[in-house]
Amino acid sequence: MPAYALLGAQWGDEGKGKIIDYLAQEADIVARFSGGNNAGHSVWNEYGKFSFHLIPCGVFSPQTTNLIGNGVVVNPDVLLGEIADLKDRSGIDISERLVVSEHAHLIMPYHIVLDRLAEEALGSGAIGTTGMGVGPAYSDKAARRGFRAADLLDLESLLPRLDTVLQHTNAVITKVYGGTEVPLDEVFEKCRRWAEGLAPLIGPVERIANRALEAGRHVLLEGAQGALLDLDHGTYPYVTSSNPTVGGACVGVGIQPRYVTSVIGVFKAYCTRVGAGPMPTELDDETGERIRELAQEFGTTTGRPRRVGWFDAVAARYSAQINGYTSAVLTRLDVLDGFDSVKVCTAYDLDGETITEFPGAVAALARCKPILEELPGWDSPTASTTELDSLPPRARAYVDHLQELIGCPFDLISTGPYRHETIKARAIIEV
Ligand code: GDP
Ligand code: IMO
Ligand code: MG
Numbered sequence: 001m002p003a004y005a006l007l008g009a010q011w012g013d014e015g016k017g018k019i020i021d022y023l024a025q026e027a028d029i030v031a032r033f034s035g036g037n038n039a040g041h042s043v044w045n046e047y048g049k050f051s052f053h054l055i056p057c058g059v060f061s062p063q064t065t066n067l068i069g070n071g072v073v074v075n076p077d078v079l080l081g082e083i084a085d086l087k088d089r090s091g092i093d094i095s096e097r098l099v100v101s102e103h104a105h106l107i108m109p110y111h112i113v114l115d116r117l118a119e120e121a122l123g124s125g126a127i128g129t130t131g132m133g134v135g136p137a138y139s140d141k142a143a144r145r146g147f148r149a150a151d152l153l154d155l156e157s158l159l160p161r162l163d164t165v166l167q168h169t170n171a172v173i174t175k176v177y178g179g180t181e182v183p184l185d186e187v188f189e190k191c192r193r194w195a196e197g198l199a200p201l202i203g204p205v206e207r208i209a210n211r212a213l214e215a216g217r218h219v220l221l222e223g224a225q226g227a228l229l230d231l232d233h234g235t236y237p238y239v240t241s242s243n244p245t246v247g248g249a250c251v252g253v254g255i256q257p258r259y260v261t262s263v264i265g266v267f268k269a270y271c272t273r274v275g276a277g278p279m280p281t282e283l284d285d286e287t288g289e290r291i292r293e294l295a296q297e298f299g300t301t302t303g304r305p306r307r308v309g310w311f312d313a314v315a316a317r318y319s320a321q322i323n324g325y326t327s328a329v330l331t332r333l334d335v336l337d338g339f340d341s342v343k344v345c346t347a348y349d350l351d352g353e354t355i356t357e358f359p360g361a362v363a364a365l366a367r368c369k370p371i372l373e374e375l376p377g378w379d380s381p382t383a384s385t386t387e388l389d390s391l392p393p394r395a396r397a398y399v400d401h402l403q404e405l406i407g408c409p410f411d412l413i414s415t416g417p418y419r420h421e422t423i424k425a426r427a428i429i430e431v
Pocket of ligand 2: 128
């Protein structure tokens, strides 16, 4: 009956895609539960380098059924394009084992327009969104103006509602932002085309997931984004518009919380952030530039350079507290190979006072200066290592120190982007 929630433990891009692909070998179901195509999850294998924005990363394990839960906002153009691209490049026809929740909301063309206009209006206070229409789609969902996948199966009922919603939305676009109206017939025509492509994939994800769990199957819940981008618990307003934390995993697929026996937090060996908002350990110097270049820290979805900083244990402990990790995973350890020393932030200086708890107010977080510990670097590489005992002793000491600070052991340590470049310290999925 176990469900395993795999969550980004920092600001996203922790390497969740690689770890989902690894764990999916032992899973029956892999389900996305939050976010939309703001996510970019990389999987590297013999077919090439894939960046999945909507398709769950279990697709390369042939026994998996892949679900897109009600908590995800779906741009059908992106999803259908991704399905076709996967087939072209790998021969895998995922449409045979992919189900999109009838309750998943759609990202409409006007959501993308609104995302851009809202960001432009914020000027220097912009969030730095991915521009994919994700925030406006969730806003409409909460305002009960949204359209769900199942609505595409009844276009006759959809049309009059779309007309009403679009009158409101076009008033906002033109009168608030001075933008250009989005025509009803264009949006409706898109819905008609989406209906053709998506209809065979739409299904009752809640029922499929709960029945599988009742039958003792292994369900892997694929988180997007990260705890510090959570709408409630993150660095608001510099957050995404959904809950990438453990509660979101249950709500976003509709499974009973009692099934979640494992909560897996994925941490990068340092920190990155894309977009605006405070990041206390940010390195605005040569070291930051070196890590960014070495690790090619550029957004999977937008190509933007990611902000880079040392591992932030204050933020990590906060993320662990909210999610209650039963397992942790460390990724990209190899990126720190070759550094003379590495640093870890264990406390903040806030207006002259040392604090060890993550501040609740974003303005306070923005004033925090990191208090850093320096650890010696290691002189032989960790890249591609697959055995814990083969790690250079100083790399091992860094790993041990991080897990002590987080308060949760690393069951997996990733030493490269490929599936086999993984150290398995303990099994996460018991088969
Ligand atoms: P996600 O959004 O959490 O799935 O992460 P992204 O795919 O956006 O970014 C993580 C990047 O790190 C991708 O380019 C991965 O291929 C890569 N990656 C994952 N694990 C490792 C690792 O252990 N070492 C290295 N060098 N790269 C990794
Ligand atoms: P994965 O799943 C990193 C960030 C954006 C922006 C903020 C709001 O690949 O880890 P949005 O478009 O969601 O309204 O943007 O959230 N963001 C991510 N950053 N990884 C992601 O996903 C992200 N998804 C959203 O950069 O700061
Ligand atoms: Mg990503």
